[in-house]
Amino acid sequence: MAAVDEVLVALKDQLGGLRELYRDLHRHPELSMREHRTAELLEQRLSGLGYAVQRIGGTGMVGVLANGPGPVVLARADIDALPVREATGLDYASTETVQDESGPVPVMHACGHDMHAAALLGAATLMAGRRAAWSGTYVVLLQPGEEIGAGAQAMLDDGLTTKIPRPDVAVGQHVLPFEAGTIGTTPGPVLxxxxxxxxxxxxxxxxxxMPHNSVDPVVLAASIVLRLQTIVSRETPPGAFAVVTVGALNAGTKSNIIPDRATLLLNLRTYDAALRARVVASIERMVRAECEASGSPREPDIEYYDQFPLTSNDPGVNEQVTRAFVAHFGADRVHHQEPVTASEDFSRIPDAFGIPYAYWTVGGHDAAEYRAAVAAGRVAQDIPANHSPLFAPVIDPTLATMVQTQVVAALAYLAPTS
Known part of the structure; x- marks a missing residue:
């Protein structure tokens, strides 16, 4: 029996328990860096499977299963949820809230991290149960705080690179709102x-x-908003990708008072480090120039936060993993994934080790509904996207597919070749 088939032979028997784990995680979401119940539950499961488990980065953890000579494969899943009030109507929907400075905050797994965690635990279970089929070391990393871009760095700051065997390759995945059971891969930039x-x-x-007595920061901020639009329309080469969004502009409290400051919150997305540097330089140049033109009495403050690195797949690793996916699932279920404008902090971990990685996507929406939306040209209107209060991957076949992708990707390196 081929290694993949031997490891996956027990999947059917495991699925019932994995479905319950997924529903449990979905019912009890926890915000970034506060995933205490989630971490305890997953730690108990991993330890019970024979993994050497250690907490790293607060609510993050790593389980190591050493199984003879061979490569070291690191498989990662994120575990945190979002401050969103769930509106799916599912019988396992979250009703959780947490108390914050502003009052009660609803919490929901609106991005599928519960699915990621359940799938990786399923893969860890199958790998532990069929050790004769593979050789090497399987490292399961459950990461907190992805939604705020802090979890991967917290694990690194807590000594991740010195506390586990150095991996040869890292893999990860994300559920997205396309046809359930299908898989998207791509070399180079994916997020x-x-x-x-x-x-x-x-x-x-x-x-x-008396506006003549003021230096009006509202007018100044409005000028900056308009000027920033030219970064993409006039400074970014046609065919290159960049997004510059002004998501908030706050100034003043009353209609008859000109305030003394204004605050803008910007978000930018790029697939290229050089272009990112150019966009950043343009933002700073334009902000400072508009301040000078307005006679601003002091220099602006420009602060960067919630920064996410580029996720760019190693072509060789992507090819090897894609080839394994096609062999197992069939070419009809594996497609080329166009780069996605969402962002992730996964790549900080393999980058810190200096190792290559592959990151793929898995569809999680009901196949018939998705195909009908495509046929009607209504995908954007009818298919809830990640971070929506209506986002809810169908459990079947999404969960089984994501378990299999983790196993197949790991065995592309850990299965004996002779």
């Missing part, structure tokens, strides 16, 4: 780099009836 920017510009306050 964009993302940066949030807080810009504070300063003026001189005055009574609204």
């Amino acid at each position: 964009s780099a993302g940066d949030s920017v807080k810009v504070t510009v300063y003026g001189k306050g005055a009574h609204g009836s």
